[in-house]
Amino acid sequence: MSSPKLFMHVQDPLLASNLLSLNGVRQYELNISHQDENWLDQLSVAQCDVALIEVNSLHDVALKELISSPVLYKTEFLFFSKGEPDPILDHLMHKGAGFHYRAPYNLKLIESSLKEVFSELSRSHENANTQTSYLDQFGLLVGSSTAMHSLYRTIRKVAATKANAFIMGESGTGKELIANTLHVFSQRAEGPFVAINCGALSPELIDSELFGHVKGAFTGAHKDHQGVFEQAEGGTLFLDEVTEMPYEQQVKLLRVLESGEYKPVGAQQVKMANVRIIAATNRTLSDAIRDEVFREDLYFRLAQFPIMVPKLKDREGDACGLAQHFLSYRNAKDGQHKQFSAQSLEKINHYTWPGNVRELKHAIERAYILADHIIHPEHLITNDLSEQTEIDKTAGIPTGMRLDDIEKIAILKTLKNNDGNKTDTAHQLGISIKTLYNKLDKYEHTDFL
Numbered sequence: 001m002s003s004p005k006l007f008m009h010v011q012d013p014l015l016a017s018n019l020l021s022l023n024g025v026r027q028y029e030l031n032i033s034h035q036d037e038n039w040l041d042q043l044s045v046a047q048c049d050v051a052l053i054e055v056n057s058l059h060d061v062a063l064k065e066l067i068s069s070p071v072l073y074k075t076e077f078l079f080f081s082k083g084e085p086d087p088i089l090d091h092l093m094h095k096g097a098g099f100h101y102r103a104p105y106n107l108k109l110i111e112s113s114l115k116e117v118f119s120e121l122s123r124s125h126e127n128a129n130t131q132t133s134y135l136d137q138f139g140l141l142v143g144s145s146t147a148m149h150s151l152y153r154t155i156r157k158v159a160a161t162k163a164n165a166f167i168m169g170e171s172g173t174g175k176e177l178i179a180n181t182l183h184v185f186s187q188r189a190e191g192p193f194v195a196i197n198c199g200a201l202s203p204e205l206i207d208s209e210l211f212g213h214v215k216g217a218f219t220g221a222h223k224d225h226q227g228v229f230e231q232a233e234g235g236t237l238f239l240d241e242v243t244e245m246p247y248e249q250q251v252k253l254l255r256v257l258e259s260g261e262y263k264p265v266g267a268q269q270v271k272m273a274n275v276r277i278i279a280a281t282n283r284t285l286s287d288a289i290r291d292e293v294f295r296e297d298l299y300f301r302l303a304q305f306p307i308m309v310p311k312l313k314d315r316e317g318d319a320c321g322l323a324q325h326f327l328s329y330r331n332a333k334d335g336q337h338k339q340f341s342a343q344s345l346e347k348i349n350h351y352t353w354p355g356n357v358r359e360l361k362h363a364i365e366r367a368y369i370l371a372d373h374i375i376h377p378e379h380l381i382t383n384d385l386s387e388q389t390e391i392d393k394t395a396g397i398p399t400g401m402r403l404d405d406i407e408k409i410a411i412l413k414t415l416k417n418n419d420g421n422k423t424d425t426a427h428q429l430g431i432s433i434k435t436l437y438n439k440l441d442k443y444e445h446t447d448f449l
């Protein structure tokens, strides 16, 4: 088991020796900087959990670079300064970089901060290879891997600010849960969390869905309707699949973000929005911007904090842990005691889960339905095409299975075969996209947790 790593860039010999004498420092695996090289470059390579940085020059290039570096969100920083006002350092503190100690330094306080951070990090390092059903939970997110703990730290820092955030990650990695967790840890937690899927909005109703409408604004507008900006007033508005919003609508969104003003359809008066926006996409943004699917200016407005979500296959140990987590909740709901065989856990551990946590969750749901007591590998229907024939033979529908369970299996399997593409899935199943979204929503909110 590797222990947490600490990077130290301190020029003042007295401060350096004081810090090195602390137990709080010595418990880490130490990386001392080479003074004549850029410390941020060194820290990026060393990938340390904690960094002690002495700031003693307004011309510290690395400090400026840190503002836009991903290292800012992966590392816990303790800055030391003589106390001269430093706008860059202030900017970093507003971004939730960590602690700033001003001379004369209180070594006891520094020691206790380092110990606290160490015990939090050790827990994540210890659990990195867990195969048990117990996983750490942060907000709504479950996972004990180092990648998830690094994400938790990022969320904690971003939540402390007022900035908009842009969550990027593959489908099924948990972007909506992350947005919700950000909300829960923010100062707006008492306000509403409103999520809207921009891919599921019909082009005719999009203005009304976003900004609302007044009675009589158009045929069928029988009464006033609140748009999501108003519903989320004082809270957080989550724009899922924001890159799927029609290009011309994106300008309207940009305008609201710039001025805070919006006008319900048919209204005379503008309203002021008081919402924090969190957006998400599973597209590769550079491609979406290049192909003119998504406006670059909107991206910059939304992405004051970009958050990258790790794929499930990059969260060591979490696939098995999450599988057990989902199964235990399902067992508890039905008063059952179904279990995984050792071979099933092995299969879960080795499969790459291209559909990420959603695919895993659905696979466990299907396995739970198909297995009597022990979940064997053949009950775990994955997207792995090399196993498809075998799966199809073994996944016959047992007599007496509930119709809504059969429907669920048909929907989830078709979705998987279409790599998560909901338009193609709805088309093949002969249902509307809206019905598909409603059903998926129902499964996600009723099966587990």
Ligand SMILES: Nc1ncnc2c1ncn2[C@@H]1O[C@H](COP(=O)(O)OP(=O)(O)OP(=O)(O)O)[C@@H](O)[C@H]1O
Pocket: 140, 141, 142, 143, 169, 170, 171, 172, 173, 174, 175, 176, 177, 178, 240, 281, 282, 357, 358, 361, 444
């Ligand atoms: N870390 C996690 N812990 C527990 N459940 C999770 C986690 N991540 C994802 N899930 C579950 O997996 C499913 C998919 O999550 P979510 O909808 O947040 O993913 P997404 O990245 O927003 O997907 P999409 O891009 O397709 O909208 C949900 O049922 C969610 O509850």
